[in-house]
Amino acid sequence: MKNKTFLKRLLVVSPLLATTLLAGCHKYEKAAADEPDLISSNRDTTVAPGDDFFTYANGTWIKNHPIPASESSWSIGKEVQEEMYARLRDISEKAAKADAADGTNEQKIGDFYHTGMDTTTINRQGLQPLKPELDRIEAMKTPADVQAVIAQLKPYGVTSPAGVFVEQDAKHSDVMALYLWQSGLGLPNRDYYFNTDSRTANIRQEYVKHVANTFELMGQDAHTAQQNSARVMKLETAMAKASRKLADLRDPYANYNKMSVAELDKLTPGIDWKNWLAQMNISNVDSVIVGQPEFYKETGKLLSNASIDDWKAYLRWHLVHAYADNLSKPFDEENFRFYGTVMQGSTEQRPRWKRVLDAEEDAMGEMLGQLFVKDYFSPETKQRYEQLADNVVASFRDHIKKLDWMSDSTKQKALAKLNKINKKVGYPEQWKDFSDLEIDRSSYVRNVMRANQWWYNYNLNKLGKPVDRTEWSMTPQTYNAYYNPSNNEIVLPAAIFAVPGLKDAEADDAIIYGYVGASTIGHELTHGFDDQGSQYDAAGNLRNWWTDKDQELFKKKVDQIVNQFDNYTVLDSMHVNGRATAGENIADLGGIVIGLDAFKKTEQYKKGEKIGGLTPVQRYFLGYALGWQSHQRDERLARQILTDVHSPANLRVNGPFADVPEFYEAFDVKPGQKMYLPDSARVKIW
Missing domain, CATH: 3.40.390.10 (Collagenase (Catalytic Domain))
Incomplete structure (x- = not known):
């Protein structure tokens, strides 16, 4: 959010x-x-x-x-x-060794830390923890399937063109409202897709290589990986073209466009928003505040007209990218190579425990x-x-x-x-209640996914409820x-x-x-x-x-x-x-x-x-x-x-x-x- x-x-x-x-x-x-x-x-x-x-x-x-x-x-x-x-390390290591009762804070802290540090299990599991989501992506056949999978991935924090979140209505601060914001990019913002200076151009080239390398780690041959990397870049460039620049996002009036769900449907032909929002577990919403209407107009076209193979490549990439640093060593190291070294200049990984x-x-x-x-x-x-x-x-x-x-x-x-x-x-004065957050020792990736899902549901649950100004x-x-x-x-x-x-x-x-x-x-x-x-x-x-x-x-x-x-x-x-x-x-x-x-x-x-x-x-x-x-x-x-x-x-x-x-x-x-x-x-x- x-x-x-x-x-x-x-x-x-x-x-x-x-x-x-x-x-x-x-x-x-x-x-x-x-x-x-x-x-x-x-x-x-x-x-x-x-x-x-x-x-x-x-x-x-x-x-x-x-x-x-x-x-x-x-x-x-x-x-x-x-x-x-x-x-924090001392607290987490002690919790990991303790025989804490299920559901306690100590058990959750200890199990989360244990699975994160258990690289033997992480490396053995490879992509297995993401198999259910990867299978859903592979099974897509129609634009409606693409929208359904995007909705299913949304609670897990996977980047997509559906930038949905809940926040106070900017013009009615006592009401929690549903917002749509531009989203969907793997590079930090739109300028990385269009700036012509040598530094940014090199990052673009390295990004395409990085996406291809990740596809190869997923088991694709080099030629197929390069094709799919080009598909990802094509979709993201189209989204970037419709995205607003950093300075333009600072105008609160220009980025406040309240409309009914029916009006949103007209903005984006081919998308049934009532149905799509329901698939994201969002119901009983009659209006939405759209930050950048032109972005969603373009998104509607892409969801209707881009090939299913393009969307398969895009969603596979963003799913694995979202959890790359929680996956086995090859994915973790390739993720660091681009986002750590190319993007930020770091030459070695930070200690795993940190x-x-x-x-x-x-x-x-x-x-x-x-x-x-x-x-x-x-x-x-x-x-x-x-x-x-x-x-x-x-x-x-x-x-x-x-x-x-x-x-x-x-x-x-x-x-x-x-x-x-x-x-x-x-x-x-009031602390958040994590009692229904499920953490165990089966999989580090699934623990992170469940935590992301917990936060997604936590924020969605604010819709229709009084604003908590103590939070x-x-x-x-x-x-x-x-x-x-x-x-x-x-x-x-x-x-x-x-x-x-x-x-x-x-x-x-x-x-x-x-x-x-x-x-x-x-x-x-x-x-x-x-x-x-x-x-x-x-x-x-x-x-x-x-x-x-x-x-x-x-x-x-x-x-x-x-x-x-x-x-x-x-x-x-x-x-x-x-x-x-x-x-x-x-x-x-x-x-x-x-x-x-x-x-x-x-x-x-x-x-x-x-x-x-x-x-x-x-x-x-x-x-x-x-x-x-x-x-x-x-x-x-x-x-x-x-x-x-x-x-x-x-x-x-x-x-x-x-x-x-x-x-x-x-x-x-x-x-x-x-x-x-x-x-x-x-x-x-x-």
Whole structure:
């Protein structure tokens, strides 16, 4: 199921370092004299702050933390993740050895981990676990058969042109609605099928080889495998041609097309949607919100006119692709060769136990989360960060009141929305119930399939029921955060507050307000008022609450930040997509200025004493940069530019800092330095 929340980061970690979590409002205790200050030791002072602040702040850390061969990137999040893995491994290994009663959390965790690590059985079984689904594909004879098989594969998470999911109705946030979204591709998005640069063209060629190699592993001869790979590429290219670009998917009005099931039938002649949805276990639905009607118009044609052999090749490939890293060694290694090495630059597989733990997290993350927060995120810690969130909200409130470009009537509505934002901190009050998830020791692939089916049914069951506004879309052990416009909420998992190597007593407020207050809390709050979030009202409905004049002024400011980031070049020739990344860039800038003003109310700022030779404001900016401490391989970076609404980490620091006057003052940035922007070119929104 697609989750259209606005995410801050893409890293996964845990609250395991809750014993070293940063304290939001407490007295700073200086570390021992022989212990270097974390912020100072990360810096590369050979780089001028005004030329490249990201490298100045994190350069020494990057030099001392090379990217492992098994990774496509390394970051502060990965550092925390290492401890998560150690503890999860301990829990899972003990559960696997325990004689736990059937149906208990311990039994499910232990059996899942056991089957994932039992490579002897996995290799012996080969494709056998997928035989029922492969037989269904082979038996297809008509377009109706194709639709039926797509419906049967849907609960197992197999990619297909039926991008069906359940989510709050964007214009009626108290109702759960059925959505159709563009889907069906094996490459990350449409641009990979059409961009003509050598890097992307090579990936296309390698993809065709990869699909053919997979067909050979399935038992086909080389000629047949190449023919079927061409069939897959032909269908996917047609779907890609009808798909919208990344930036276009950010317009909530353009991607909201509500229609009756009868109207959907007219859009896609040849598809009986009532019947097809029923085959997907979706009934009693009279309307559907279609994100991209042109995609489904093309899908209807393909389902009616493309040959059955084309669809057989396509569905065989996507079924095996969906479970390749859970299958026997040849499939796992070929999957890694393309998606790990070609796409992301990694040269060796990550340890199997880590990959099994990732799958375990996907299958039953909240089950694990309950164990974590019990020991590693106390009620006192939760309360501490709730207070910090309140402080940042208060700062944002002051910013809105002082805006010189927004009218009083719009300000009142903006303040009403801000005041209604629900702040979820640490972990959910209600945990998901996995009692009906069946896990055993018969097959790793089937365990993963049953977990996918459980999540599919869990989400479908929301149709026709009241919206559960207490639900979380992330586990507590996730190093991430999000703003959900339909709930008008920010969600801050426990893990996002952790910093490896920094004990609670060693964290001064400057670091806290930069690392947590700005890059996380302020960032997520600003998402409620970025180019997308600003289109939703206080109740979470897609509704215009701006005056025409204010909306026009806001759009001009958004265009400024779009232009700023459009002009950043990475990897010699690739440019940041300023329009696609606008929301994240707005949130970064907003978080920085809001967090800074919140920090200015602390005793540390008022005293102005230096720590490690750095002023409080200097430490604040360095604390923010700490949150983006990372580097990645060129292949991973190229993929990010084409597929991600987040700018590269260095530009999430250097870009917004160039717009903040206090940054210039704190580090004496002068004209002629690379980050310097004249006053007239600096973006100011919130």
